[in-house]
Amino acid sequence: MGVSLLTLISSNLGYPRIGERREWKRALESFWNGNISESSLEETLKDIRLLNLKKQKEKGIDLIPVGDFSLYDHVLDTAFMFGYIPSRFQHMEPTSLKTYFAMARGSDEAEAMEMTKWFNTNYHYIVPELENKTPALVKNRLLELFQEAKNELNIEAKPVLLGPITFLKLAKQYDQHDFHKHLSALIPVYVQLLTELAQAGAKWVQIDEPILVQELDDSSIPLFKEVYDAFHKALPSLNIILQTYFESITHYQEIVSLPVAAIGLDFVHDHGVNLSNIKTVGFPKDKILAAGLIDGRNIWKASLVSKAKEIDDLAQYVDIDRLIIQPSCSLLHVPVTVQNEQSLPSILKNALSFADEKLDEVNELAQYAKGKRTIDDLKQYDRSYTDFIHSSFRTNEKVQEATKNIGAYPTKRLDYTERQKLHKKRWNLPILPTTTIGSFPQTKEIRQIRLKWRKGEYTNEQYESVINNEIKKWIDIQEQLGLDVFVHGEFERTDMVEFFGEKLNGIAVTNNGWVQSYGSRCVRPPIIYGDVAFDQPMTVKESVYAQSLTSKPVKGMLTGPVTILNWSFVRNDIDRISVLRQLALAIREEVLALEKNGIGMIQVDEPALREGLPLKQSKQKEYIEGAAEAFKLATSSVRPETQIHTHMCYSQFEDIMEAIDNLDADVISIESSRSHGELVHAFETYQYKREIGLGVYDIHSPRIPSVEEMAKNIDRALAVLDVRQFWVNPDCGLKTRSVDETISALKVMVEAAKTYREKITAAQI
Ligand SMILES: CN1c2c(nc(N)[nH]c2=O)NC[C@@H]1CNc1ccc(C(=O)N[C@@H](CCC(=O)N[C@@H](CCC(=O)N[C@@H](CCC(=O)O)C(=O)O)C(=O)O)C(=O)O)cc1
């Protein structure tokens, strides 16, 4: 250690994989569809990877990451590289792309691995399954990527890899008591990997241990010591950056004392705690501080003047030549560049900073730290954001007034058990009612017609008639399938959040602000830039039309306020709870409009509720209360006869059962099949009394599950839930599936429910 940086000063933690125009997604999907060969895929991906590296170099970044690029997910890459291939894929070739994609997406023979949220983000990772395997360095992909950067672009890159403790903490299919055994097996494999990198000339390696920002118990700390002592002992001259992000680290003193060259801390999302620790405890003189100063999670321009002051502040505790300036986390969570946005008002556009612009900000600050920029220079940069903040087009006084008087909106409904009686009488559904989550396939044809409509090549009437035809087609399909509660199919929506972002006042949407969500799937998070207000009904037309076609109940389908908040880029000049309340009041109006127009079941989706949970337990209660308040604000104004549904997916719910109960929804559907029944255990201890559908099949995989598989999932659920409270539904919406896959899988689902009903009726006789 004791490294001196000399001229080195700026770094990046990770760059978006998807390409400026989602070239990455298109290549992957073409390969999966059999339209391009493996070598053609590799070639396109290499081009994207090199372009990304080149851009970062041109932006003056000194430490450019490699290994952040992935063909699907970086956690899966880590598992794959170390040979953690679940037994159900063991018959496949361990290094082939086919095996890798089968693990991620499932195959005809084997279910996909579980996918869940990456900390508190809308990015999803594949959960490693250890199954008592002994790890080995099957293929050193980091070495290949390091050499590629060196040979092709003469870049001495910084390999980035997930640290062993975070990797194991995120993994499953092993006994927690064996944690240390698995860690001991992994350490030499990491050492081998690092040794090969060092031998190839790598001077810097970034090891991500984001688990350090969670409230780890004291017993975890010696594990970090064991790991990083081992790395240091084996490779004393390799500069390891121990990188954390998304919050402040716990056990500050112990962590900054670990034998690594640099500690990477987030100074944006740490609530001031990292800085305060530096000030009160100090920062080791022999270490480098990799300071995450530019927000990697939001899209507003930074105030470089304020950031420069933060650097000055840090420089009182850490020598300026021991500072690395960098974003707070990987830029995977923001779109590539503002340059390609043509439709935003210029005052808003000028206030935005995506990945490329953030790297410019990092570079500007690095120049400042080197004495090559003055505060006056930085003031120029800050002007456009200041203009935006002070502009009046963002303000809606009526909305501000309403949120100040939030107590005036009652949130208490008639008791759930009383409501349930009314609902049973109103709909008289069979036991184990079958339904779906909302969306049906968004086919290429629908998307292309939407594109034409947006370009003015289709009139509003033509577009609406296409959507209505789809609705009608799928109402008929649902009748034929024999489902009990229908949906209209969400064909008019690009995305469940973006759609509402487009319709509500105070929110802007982008043309090209894509961010990877899972696999090749991307989202364009809306930008909440001003006071949010309901303008006019957003979903009534389609729901009413669908309901007019059938005597079965059709669920109205909305996205809840918490999810809109968590899946958007949110203004940072007022607190999030105020924005949440504004959203809740806007959705409340839509709920009332649906009810007024005869829709009796209204589903308000909150899949992002768990995701917004603060990483620190101490802050979770406040968030949960705010989220429940917002959901109730949005949904409680309806008559007792109206049934409120909600839906959640992609998360662990075991620890928030009470919070889910507190939403006071009548029916909830939760994703559960991909976690192979783990959620079901929560109901052994938590007495959940409301109606509930635990997803009986995984919608991410093209595979059609058998009646037996679905029946197994129903069995599992009914072991802990009363048959009268259970609904049968898929895990999530079906927008990503093909028409054939959807119909085939739903046929099986309805058959599984019917078989079960008959079994129960026979048993009762
Ligand atoms: C439930 N999920 C969601 C999350 N976050 C959200 N914001 N929304 C969600 O639904 N987080 C958790 C999960 C993640 N799940 C998904 C599932 C599916 C997708 C997905 O399919 N994304 C699409 C993009 C969707 C979209 O906006 N489509 C536009 C078309 C845009 C486009 O590509 N246009 C083309 C022309 C049309 C064509 O040829 O296809 C073009 O411009 O060139 C639309 O429908 O109009 C994706 O493609 O990745 C995401 C998250």
Ligand SMILES: N[C@@H](CCS)C(=O)O
């Ligand atoms: N209603 C939405 C929920 C996704 S989480 C859908 O079905 O796509």
Ligand SMILES: [Zn+2]
């Ligand atoms: Zn879902």
